[in-house]
Amino acid sequence: MFKFLYISLALFVAFFANAVRAESVLFLNPGYTDETFWVSYSQFMQAAARDLGIDLQILYSQRQPELTLAQARLALLGPNRPDYLMFVNEQYVAPQILRLAQNSGVKLFMVNAALTPDQQALVGKRSDRIGSLVPNDEEGGYLMMKELIRLHPPVSKGEQIEVLAFSGLKITPSAQLREKGMQRALAEHPRVRLRQLVYSGWTEQRAYEQAKQLFARYPQVSLVWSANDEMAFGAMRAYAESGKVAGKDALFSAVNTSRTALQAVVDGRLSALVGGHFTLGGWALVELHDYEQGVDLEQYGGRDRQLPLLQLINKTQARQLLAMGDSPGYNVNFRKLSAKGRPISYRYPFTLQTLMR
Incomplete structure (x- = not known):
C-alpha cells in the first residue's frame, strides 16, 4: 500500500514538475x-x-x-x-x-x-x-518573376512582354522585399516591361476589383506577378471574366502553399508558386x-x-504537399x-x- 502511494506521489510530482517547466x-x-x-x-x-x-x-x-x-x-x-x-x-x-x-x-x-x-x-x-x-522574401519575389519569364513563349525581335504586379500593403516589410526581388529580375530582362504595380492589401476581393480595370487597360499583359495566393486568385477571377485562360493566355504566379494554390499548380493555372514560410x-x-x-x-x-524557405514548388512537390496537407x-x-x-x-x-x- 505504502509502495503504491509512494509511486503515485512520485508520478504526481513528476507531472507537476513538467507542468511547471x-x-x-x-x-x-x-x-x-x-x-x-x-x-x-x-x-x-x-x-x-x-x-x-x-x-x-x-x-x-x-x-x-x-x-x-x-x-x-x-x-x-x-x-x-x-x-x-x-x-x-x-x-x-x-x-x-x-x-x-x-x-x-x-x-x-x-x-x-x-x-x-x-x-x-x-x-x-x-x-x-x-x-x-x-x-527569404526578396529572393522569393525574384524567383517568381524569373520563373514566369523563363516559361513565357518566345516573342518577336523588338516585341515586349508586359507584366502586371499585385502587392500587399505598402508598409509591410515582406511586401517591400518581394517587390524588390521582382524588380531585380526585371532589371535582368529589359524586354519585360512592368505596366503597373498595385497594392491589394493581401486580399482576393481587392485584387479582383483592381484587376478588372487593369486587364481592360493593358490587354497585352501576359505575365501576372502576385505577392500572395489570395491576390493571385482575385486577379485570375477577373482574367477569366475577360474571356481568357490563366496558364494559357497569361502566366500567373503566387506565394503560399494553401491547398487551392497547390491544386492550381497541379492544374496548370498557376505557373510559378513559391512557399514554405x-x-x-x-x-x-x-x-x-x-x-x-x-x-x-x-x-x-x-x-x-x-x-531560405521560399522556394519554387513544381507539380510533383505540389502533389506531395497536397497528399500530406x-x-x-x-x-x-x-x-x-x-x-x-x-x-x-x-x-x-x-x-x-x-x-x-
Whole structure:
C-alpha cells in the first residue's frame, strides 16, 4: 500500500514538475482569423507546441496594428505575462512593442519580419530580445518573376512582354522585399516591361476589383506577378471574366502553399508558386524550447537568421504537399530537431524538405 502511494506521489510530482517547466508563449498573429496563410501558420505552430510541450496561446489582430499593440500591452504589462512573446514587425510595430516590453520580464522573439536596420539602430541591443527568424522574401519575389519569364513563349525581335504586379500593403516589410526581388529580375530582362504595380492589401476581393480595370487597360499583359495566393486568385477571377485562360493566355504566379494554390499548380493555372514560410512559427518554437533548456543559439547558426524557405514548388512537390496537407504538423517530429546535446556543427534543418521526408 505504502509502495503504491509512494509511486503515485512520485508520478504526481513528476507531472507537476513538467507542468511547471512548460514555457508559455504568446504569439500575436497579425492576420485575419479566416486568412488561409495565417491560419495554416498557427496550425503548424500548434502542432509544434504539442510535440514540444509548450503552453502556446495565439491572438489574431485582423491586420489592425493598433489591436496588435493593445494585445502586446496587456500581455507585457498585465498580471498574466507569458514567458515569451512572439510577434511580427507587421506595419513596423516592433519598436513600440519593444518599448512596452522594457523591464517586463518577458522574452521576445520576432518572426517573418524583424527590425529594419534603422529600427535596430534606434532600439540598440536588448537582453530580452532572444532572436528572430525571417524568410527569404526578396529572393522569393525574384524567383517568381524569373520563373514566369523563363516559361513565357518566345516573342518577336523588338516585341515586349508586359507584366502586371499585385502587392500587399505598402508598409509591410515582406511586401517591400518581394517587390524588390521582382524588380531585380526585371532589371535582368529589359524586354519585360512592368505596366503597373498595385497594392491589394493581401486580399482576393481587392485584387479582383483592381484587376478588372487593369486587364481592360493593358490587354497585352501576359505575365501576372502576385505577392500572395489570395491576390493571385482575385486577379485570375477577373482574367477569366475577360474571356481568357490563366496558364494559357497569361502566366500567373503566387506565394503560399494553401491547398487551392497547390491544386492550381497541379492544374496548370498557376505557373510559378513559391512557399514554405508558413513553417516559421513552428521552427521558432523549436529554438525557443532549446533556449529554455540552456542551448546557446549563437553556436547553432545565430540568434537572428534568414531561412531560405521560399522556394519554387513544381507539380510533383505540389502533389506531395497536397497528399500530406491533412496533418497540420506534416508529421514532423519537432523534438528531434532540437540542438540540445548536438555538436557545434549542427544546423537546424528548417526547410520545406523537412516536411517532405
